[in-house]
Amino acid sequence: MSNISLNLTPQVYDYLLKNSLREPKVLQELRQQTSKMSMAQMQISPEQGQLMGLLLELIGAKNTLDIGVFTGYSALAAALALPANGQVVGCDINGEWTKIAKKYWEMAGMTHKIDLRLAPASQTLQALLDEGKANTFDFAFIDADKLNYPDYYEKSLLLLRQGGLIAIDNTLWDGKVADSSVTDENTQVIRKLNQALHHDDRVTLSLIPIGDGLTLLRKR
Ligand code: SAM
Numbered sequence: 095m096s097n098i099s100l101n102l103t104p105q106v107y108d109y110l111l112k113n114s115l116r117e118p119k120v121l122q123e124l125r126q127q128t129s130k131m132s133m134a135q136m137q138i139s140p141e142q143g144q145l146m147g148l149l150l151e152l153i154g155a156k157n158t159l160d161i162g163v164f165t166g167y168s169a170l171a172a173a174l175a176l177p178a179n180g181q182v183v184g185c186d187i188n189g190e191w192t193k194i195a196k197k198y199w200e201m202a203g204m205t206h207k208i209d210l211r212l213a214p215a216s217q218t219l220q221a222l223l224d225e226g227k228a229n230t231f232d233f234a235f236i237d238a239d240k241l242n243y244p245d246y247y248e249k250s251l252l253l254l255r256q257g258g259l260i261a262i263d264n265t266l267w268d269g270k271v272a273d274s275s276v277t278d279e280n281t282q283v284i285r286k287l288n289q290a291l292h293h294d295d296r297v298t299l300s301l302i303p304i305g306d307g308l309t310l311l312r313k314r
């Protein structure tokens with residue numbers, strides 16, 4: 095028994111994918127198209143998409159938030175895991191990247207489940223609160239600009255029902271959060287948020303070392 099997480103060598107990672115990944119063809123194709131883009135590394139990994147799908151099933155999610163859409167992988171993985179009457183509200187500001195997203199949502203027959211709002215995510219989340227949608231969402235995936243993470247977290251927490259789940263991506267930030275010599279603004283914001291979440295008794299939490307670090311928070 096080891097008390098440290100296994101360092102995923104390429105060989106072990108390949109084994110993990112070969113022996114557990116169930117990625118629908120449309121998501122594979124989306125990943126392939128995105129891999130040709132210069133910002134491809136922004137896309138979540140397929141095993142992380144699968145984990146989020148499992149979490150959505152576990153909590154019986156119907157209404158979800160996808161904060162940071164890019165080419166639409168996380169939103170589509172969520173839509174595919176939701177029941178027929180499920181809804182994903184997607185937040186992004188980039189029309190070019192989300193055009194690719196829309197193409198794949200259409201191919202997957204999931205367009206009707208995804209409500210893309212092209213505006214700064216803080217504004218969209220505030221609009222949802224103003225529409226009286228507090229305590230109505232089951233799940234939020236936070237993966238947009240890092241400087242606004244604290245605001246996205248607070249607003250998501252208000253929008254979530256009790257027992258709902260927030261997943262915050264990149265909380266290990268390529269290890270930079272653990273290196274005190276790194277002091278750029280993004281790193282400092284994530285580091286400070288991680289510290290605050292650790293002591294936030296409104297939620298139950300776990301920081302999972304998958305991808306670039308994924309913090310799961312259940313609203314108490
Ligand atoms: N979740 C996506 C996926 O599965 O592929 C990856 C999201 S990517 C890391 C971050 C996205 O956040 C980009 O598409 C970017 O346009 C968007 N973004 C940046 N600033 C934003 C803001 N203020 N409001 C909403 N979206 C923003």
Ligand code: CA
Pocket residue numbers: 136137138237263264
């Ligand atoms: Ca991310």
